[in-house]
Amino acid sequence: MISRRALFQSTAGAATALVAPGWMTSAKAVPSYPVQPVRWVVPYTAGGATDVLSRLICQYLSDHLGQPFVVENKPGAGSNIGTQFVINSPADGYTLLLTSTANAINASFDPTLTFDFAKGIVPVAGVARIPLVLVVSNELPIHDVAEFIAYAKAHPGTLSIASSGVGTSLHLSGELFKAMAGIQFTHVPYRGSSPGLTDVMSGHIQGMFDNVTSSFEFVRTGKLRALGVTTRERSEILPDVPPISDTLPGYETSSFYGVGAPHNTPTEIVDLLNKEINTALADPAIKQRIAELGAIPITGDAKQFAAMLAVETDRWRKVVEMSGQKKEP
Secondary structure, three states, X not given: OOOHHHHHHHHHHHHHHHHHHHHHHHHHHOOOOOOOOEEEEEOOOOOOHHHHHHHHHHHHHHHXXXXXXXXXXXXXXXXXXXXXXXXXXXXXXXXXXXXEHHHHHHHHHOOOOOOOHHHHEEEEEEEEEEOEEEEEOOOOOOOOHHHHHHHHHHOOOOOEEEEOOOOOHHHHHHHHHHHHHOOOOEEEEOOOHHHHHHHHHHOOOOEEEEEHHHHHHHHHOOOOEEEEEOOOOOEOOEOOOOXXXXXXXXXOOXXXXXXXXXXXXXXXXXXXXXXXXXXXXXXXXXXXXXXXOOOEEOOOOHHHHHHHHHHHHHHHXXXXXXXXXXXXX
């Protein structure tokens, strides 16, 4: 007589024999990811917040997914060169894009675009949002936003405001401010933020809208005077600087960064990357470093990031329309 234990083992073995082949076939049908290095394209020159944020996340992904995530800078044409490169890459998860405010702006600002960002890139995950701050030269007798507006009205045509380039969030934040405040100043574009800040500190240029990441140390050491931040909330690294909207109700801008992949990238890969990036943003060391940059993490699933991109694209379309600024064809 067969024992109950023997009968159980025999039945379990038979069940395993029936199920195992199908299970193995199903598992092999879903490829592993990643099995080779992943390119993380930053459409800007090396250095600054874009590189710091990218390398933080890439190091985490490399450590946790077992393959290198390599930052590759492809600057030019207001981020369009790097963006188009990723759009034209295979939709296999091995080429990713650091998306940014520039993508939301260019959709309406640049009529020469040869691609549709909304159709060419699938949103993967948010990374961080960075407030901007209006800084001025210490030579100006101005200490807050109200005084800046009053000074501009009393001295029409005398103020020059720097930016990191035509069509950037820094440029258009200034143009929106100018339109809403009903004032005039001369826009002076530079090749990046640093040379503009240098000329503001020297007094050659009177002011600039800049990311708090690159400005707060100059403010902290007294080399620049901060008048207001562009977000509705105060920045943690500039807690004494009020929002511009306190003086100019409704005013709000910021820079944001996230991750995208070529259209038709498999949903399984998008979801995996989203999960890992959100986990990275919750890591205490990464949270601390992001906070030190004056940035605010953007968390949520891929659909939430897609919705945020749609809102930002519409927000900047309105800014472009209000300011009357557009790239020449």
